[in-house]
Amino acid sequence: MINSVRNTVLAVINKNNYGYISPSDFNLFAKQAQLDIFEKYFQKYNAQINKENARVSGTGLADIAKQYEEVISTFSTSSTLTRVSANKYTLPANYYLIDVVQYNPTGVEIEPISESKLRYMSSTLMSPTAAFPLYVQRGNNIDIFPTTITGVSDVSAFYIRYPEDPKWTYVSLSNGEPMFNQSAVDYQDFELPVTDEPELVNLILQYAGISVREGDIYTFGDREEQKEDASE
Amino acid sequence: MAYITQFQYYTNAGNTPEDVNWGSYQYVSLADIVNNFMLIYAGNHELVNNANRYQVLFHAKRAIQELNYDAFKEVKVLELSVDNQLRFVLPSDYVNWVRISMYSDGYIFPLTENIQVNSAEAYLQDNSGRILFDQNGNILRPQYSGLDYDRITGAQKSIYMNPGSQFNGQAGWNYDGTWYFEYSIGARFGLNTETANRNPTFRIDKKTGVINFSSEMMDKLCILEYVADGMEGGDASLITVNKLFEDYVYAYIRYAILSSKFGVQEYIVNRARKEKTALLRNAKIRISNMHPGRLLMNLRGQDKWLK
Numbered sequence: 148m149i150n151s152v153r154n155t156v157l158a159v160i161n162k163n164n165y166g167y168i169s170p171s172d173f174n175l176f177a178k179q180a181q182l183d184i185f186e187k188y189f190q191k192y193n194a195q196i197n198k199e200n201a202r203v204s205g206t207g208l209a210d211i212a213k214q215y216e217e218v219i220s221t222f223s224t225s226s227t228l229t230r231v232s233a234n235k236y237t238l239p240a241n242y243y244l245i246d247v248v249q250y251n252p253t254g255v256e257i258e259p260i261s262e263s264k265l266r267y268m269s270s271t272l273m274s275p276t277a278a279f280p281l282y283v284q285r286g287n288n289i290d291i292f293p294t295t296i297t298g299v300s301d302v303s304a305f306y307i308r309y310p311e312d313p314k315w316t317y318v319s320l321s322n323g324e325p326m327f328n329q330s331a332v333d334y335q336d337f338e339l340p341v342t343d344e345p346e347l348v349n350l351i352l353q354y355a356g357i358s359v360r361e362g363d364i365y366t367f368g369d370r371e372e373q374k375e376d377a378s379e
Numbered sequence: 380m381a382y383i384t385q386f387q388y389y390t391n392a393g394n395t396p397e398d399v400n401w402g403s404y405q406y407v408s409l410a411d412i413v414n415n416f417m418l419i420y421a422g423n424h425e426l427v428n429n430a431n432r433y434q435v436l437f438h439a440k441r442a443i444q445e446l447n448y449d450a451f452k453e454v455k456v457l458e459l460s461v462d463n464q465l466r467f468v469l470p471s472d473y474v475n476w477v478r479i480s481m482y483s484d485g486y487i488f489p490l491t492e493n494i495q496v497n498s499a500e501a502y503l504q505d506n507s508g509r510i511l512f513d514q515n516g517n518i519l520r521p522q523y524s525g526l527d528y529d530r531i532t533g534a535q536k537s538i539y540m541n542p543g544s545q546f547n548g549q550a551g552w553n554y555d556g557t558w559y560f561e562y563s564i565g566a567r568f569g570l571n572t573e574t575a576n577r578n579p580t581f582r583i584d585k586k587t588g589v590i591n592f593s594s595e596m597m598d599k600l601c602i603l604e605y606v607a608d609g610m611e612g613g614d615a616s617l618i619t620v621n622k623l624f625e626d627y628v629y630a631y632i633r634y635a636i637l638s639s640k641f642g643v644q645e646y647i648v649n650r651a652r653k654e655k656t657a658l659l660r661n662a663k664i665r666i667s668n669m670h671p672g673r674l675l676m677n678l679r680g681q682d683k684w685l686k
Contacts, residue, residue, distance in 0.1 A: 196423045278615040
């Protein structure tokens with residue numbers, strides 16, 4: 148998809164000889180655009196849930212929330228967390244959103260709790276137990292309670308990761324025009340579904356419009372994106 | 380928890396203790412209660428949303444505690460020998476007592492709670508009645524108060540009709556079929572039924588966590604029937620609730636969360652409250668086990684002649 152997006156972007160930009168964006172610039176814009184759309188999925192999913200609760204959303208093929216869920220789920224992954232010390236474990240570097248932290252020996256969820264609430268969890272009724280453990284996030288680490296949970300592979304995280312940075316790779320030809328090379332080791336396509344291609348193009352055009360100081364391109368991209376949003 | 384096989388049920392799959400699963404089907408675990416609630420009653424499309432599991436856990440535990448106090452009819456029984464200070468230390472999970480009895484000569488004698496105080500703290504005092512302190516300013520205390528000392532040594536008199544009574548062993552005479560005594564008991568106003576019990580008496584000192592007995596209980600076996608709160612000493616994996624109350628616990632949690640949440644319409648809170656109350660009533664009727672057969676046994680005595 149990345150080559151198709153790039154070709155479209157270049158076609159729009161070059162129409163009136165406005166300018167040209169290099170592969171490295173394109174990759175930077177592509178990353179930003181993908182992140183924009185990725186984050187928007189969560190907001191759109193939430194808005195769709197609200198619509199469902201207001202009974203203005205359908206089911207079956209009209210189940211928009213399910214579509215969003217499916218896209219978000221493509222970024223779902225898991226890993227056993229590395230133990231730093233005692234009951235402290237390190238979160239994965241590429242996580243965007245922690246879905247579940249699991250206590251592996253029993254499979255129960257370790258529930259997140261805020262630092263301030265943790266202080267109140269000292270009563271006989273509410274002290275964390277192995278049956279109902281808790282974690283508090285401190286920086287990129289999490290501390291598990293009860294503190295008896297200390298096993299090296301006791302804790303796993305099921306999370307939504309960030310999308311990989313897209314990279315349009317190429318081979319240079321003699322006339323200097325880069326040619327797309329899908330076989331490069333560092334090649335990385337967009338991870339979003341094909342239906343997001345128009346929005347990717349629009350967003351990249353906005354960035355490119357600012358880059359080449361061409362207001363029309365930015366305005367075009369912005370207007371197209373707004374139309375896309377309004378139709379969803 | 381998943382269903383277990385008959386082999387697992389009867390023999391614990393060959394492991395010890397063998398009886399660990401016996402009767403377990405009557406109960407649902409706290410973990411299952413919380414998981415089921417989070418799965419079915421909490422979520423984006425449910426009345427309860429944005430509720431943390433620890434909130435659900437708290438309300439589930441509170442519901443189970445309340446049920447243990449009066450609805451479950453699950454009375455724990457502990458037999459201990461009363462020590463030489465006439466004390467019975469309350470069990471670690473004690474919340475309230477149901478009945479306290481003395482076990483002697485093969486009989487269970489239900490004991491009466493003493494309406495009078497039978498234990499006290501005391502401070503040391505000098506001859507002029509001034510309280511004595513140590514060099515740190517703390518009050519000096521004797522080992523026993525006078526009240527306790529007399530009770531332990533058997534010198535304390537009882538208002539009950541037991542061997543500690545001041546009238547115990549005194550002679551009376553029978554005239555024309557009626558007994559007469561040279562003391563006031565029952566002479567004018569009839570017997571004081573409140574104290575008309577021959578058995579030893581007790582009084583529970585909640586703060587110090589002991590039951591204090593009258594001196595006749597020295598070295599006797601005491602049977603304490605009591606209710607706990609079902610928290611199993613803090614081991615959440617052991618907490619269970621009878622299945623007859625399962626739906627009530629869900630309703631209780633739902634009501635507790637909705638009633639304390641901002642912006643929930645009052646009619647929804649009321650609906651949850653009514654549902655909770657109705658389910659508790661249903662469950663109590665179910666667990667009361669009113670069997671026609673047992674009722675029949677009692678009613679068979681209705682035609683007996685009273686003499």
